[in-house]
Amino acid sequence: MQTPTIDGSAQPRLAHGVRLQTDSKTGNRVLLFPEGVLELNETAQEIVSRCDGRTVADIVQALAEEYDADPKILGADVRDTLADLQQRKLIELT
Amino acid sequence: MIAPRPYALLAEITYRCPLHCPYCSNPTQTRSDQELTTNEWTRVIREAAALGVLQIGFSGGEPLARRDLPDLVRAAREATLYTNLITSGIGLDDDRVRALRDAGLDSVQLSFQSNNADLADEIAGARAHQSKLDAAAKIRAAGIPLSLNFVIHRRNIDRLAEMIAMAESLQAERVELANVQFYGWAFLNRAALLPTREQVVRAREIATAAKARLAGKIDIFYVLPDYYETRPKPCLNGWGQRYLTVNPIGDVLPCPTASSAIPDLRFENVRARELDWIWRESESFNRFRGTEWMPEPCQSCPQREIDFGGCRCQAALLTGNAANTDPVCELSPNRVSVDAVLRELNSLGYHAPTWAYRVNPKSLPTLEHVK
Numbered sequence: 001m002q003t004p005t006i007d008g009s010a011q012p013r014l015a016h017g018v019r020l021q022t023d024s025k026t027g028n029r030v031l032l033f034p035e036g037v038l039e040l041n042e043t044a045q046e047i048v049s050r051c052d053g054r055t056v057a058d059i060v061q062a063l064a065e066e067y068d069a070d071p072k073i074l075g076a077d078v079r080d081t082l083a084d085l086q087q088r089k090l091i092e093l094t
Numbered sequence: 095m096i097a098p099r100p101y102a103l104l105a106e107i108t109y110r111c112p113l114h115c116p117y118c119s120n121p122t123q124t125r126s127d128q129e130l131t132t133n134e135w136t137r138v139i140r141e142a143a144a145l146g147v148l149q150i151g152f153s154g155g156e157p158l159a160r161r162d163l164p165d166l167v168r169a170a171r172e173a174t175l176y177t178n179l180i181t182s183g184i185g186l187d188d189d190r191v192r193a194l195r196d197a198g199l200d201s202v203q204l205s206f207q208s209n210n211a212d213l214a215d216e217i218a219g220a221r222a223h224q225s226k227l228d229a230a231a232k233i234r235a236a237g238i239p240l241s242l243n244f245v246i247h248r249r250n251i252d253r254l255a256e257m258i259a260m261a262e263s264l265q266a267e268r269v270e271l272a273n274v275q276f277y278g279w280a281f282l283n284r285a286a287l288l289p290t291r292e293q294v295v296r297a298r299e300i301a302t303a304a305k306a307r308l309a310g311k312i313d314i315f316y317v318l319p320d321y322y323e324t325r326p327k328p329c330l331n332g333w334g335q336r337y338l339t340v341n342p343i344g345d346v347l348p349c350p351t352a353s354s355a356i357p358d359l360r361f362e363n364v365r366a367r368e369l370d371w372i373w374r375e376s377e378s379f380n381r382f383r384g385t386e387w388m389p390e391p392c393q394s395c396p397q398r399e400i401d402f403g404g405c406r407c408q409a410a411l412l413t414g415n416a417a418n419t420d421p422v423c424e425l426s427p428n429r430v431s432v433d434a435v436l437r438e439l440n441s442l443g444y445h446a447p448t449w450a451y452r453v454n455p456k457s458l459p460t461l462e463h464v465k
Binding site (some may be wrong): 016017019021023024025030032033034035036037086087089 | 146
């Protein structure tokens with residue numbers, strides 16, 4: 001499946017009916033939605049917890065500063081993760 | 095055997111229901127014992143959350159028949175569960191939608207019998223279709239995510255495209271088109287409900303095309319009719335692995351149809367035992383947990399941790415032994431029993447009988463009366 005390009009100015013948010021919460025059994029963050037649970041890996045947790053109205057560019061910058069990482073490499077990771085979550089209808093881009 | 099953690103609880107809070115669908119999943123024999131109280135359900139919900147459950151489905155019967163449904167939803171939200179209501183929509187007026195939304199209900203799955211009112215009402219055995227359309231509009235207006243659930247069978251499978259179009263016009267976010275699985279009332283009515291091979295092939299094409307066309311807009315889940323498959327479904331993702339069901343009187347079931355289908359299985363009750371013990375230690379949850387119980391051809395099959403030997407209830411109903419390989423599997427020595435059913439249904443001149451509607455438990459003689 002082809003990955004859609006995600007613009008730096010896009011604002012990712014959790015989709016309607018999707019909840020982000022901590023799984024008390026594991027301490028990990030999970031997404032809950034009708035009939036489903038998605039356990040987020042570390043990268044996805046960092047990204048999804050910042051999907052609060054900020055732009056993709058802002059999220060990449062914040063993570064690059066926090067982890068002292070190359071924004072270019074990090075940006076590709078963030079876009080891949082967001083595209084995957086968008087395909088699953090767990091986030092919306094506005 | 096170390097028990098994994100469960101993810102989802104199906105809370106069957108009542109078997110009362112205004113509909114009489116011939117494929118109803120209610121048990122065909124219902125005891126007339128008293129339903130769990132609000133306090134008892136609240137305790138069950140807390141115990142389930144402590145076990146690791148993240149999702150709860152309020153189901154039935156018709157869960158709206160219980161006036162304390164908003165209280166139960168609130169209790170589930172307080173335990174940080176994701177709350178789904180699985181309903182016919184009958185009885186969902188403005189006040190109740192508001193109360194459920196205010197209690198924090200996360201999602202509604204609304205059942206429909208068809209897109210056509212006359213056929214839908216005939217299947218439900220009640221004038222229900224218009225009330226369901228009204229309920230859909232109220233759920234949308236309240237901003238609660240909406241899924242439509244259709245049970246697919248011989249009488250409505252040719253209308254799949256129209257049912258999907260209806261889901262689009264009602265702005266559902268998700269549609270489940272589930273071919274009827276043959277347990278409970280559906281097993282009794284199998285000769286009337288099982289579609290023909292021709293119908294199944296065509297429906298699969300329509301579902302696949304709709305899935306592609308609506309990708310990113312509506313999630314479409316098409317549940318295959320397993321009699322026509324060559325390998326069994328991975329029932330429950332394995333017995334006692336992810337799911338548990340509590341029925342209206344507090345019996346805890348590894349599978350919602352197990353009480354009808356597997357007569358020698360004895361279930362524990364939440365009035366007598368804690369949920370944690372029942373999940374981990376009880377005989378009913380451990381009998382088919384893991385792979386040790388499996389007979390051949392499952393025991394040496396590379397698929398054994400993919401399909402888990404299929405469905406225990408189906409094995410019990412079709413072979414008389416719940417520990418057999420699901421007879422849907424082409425490797426099962428009992429596959430001939432499924433083939434015989436299909437051959438008859440697909441034979442020239444087969445005339446489907448009329449179905450028997452689900453009757454209310456109230457009108458059934460109870461065990462006490464029979465004695």
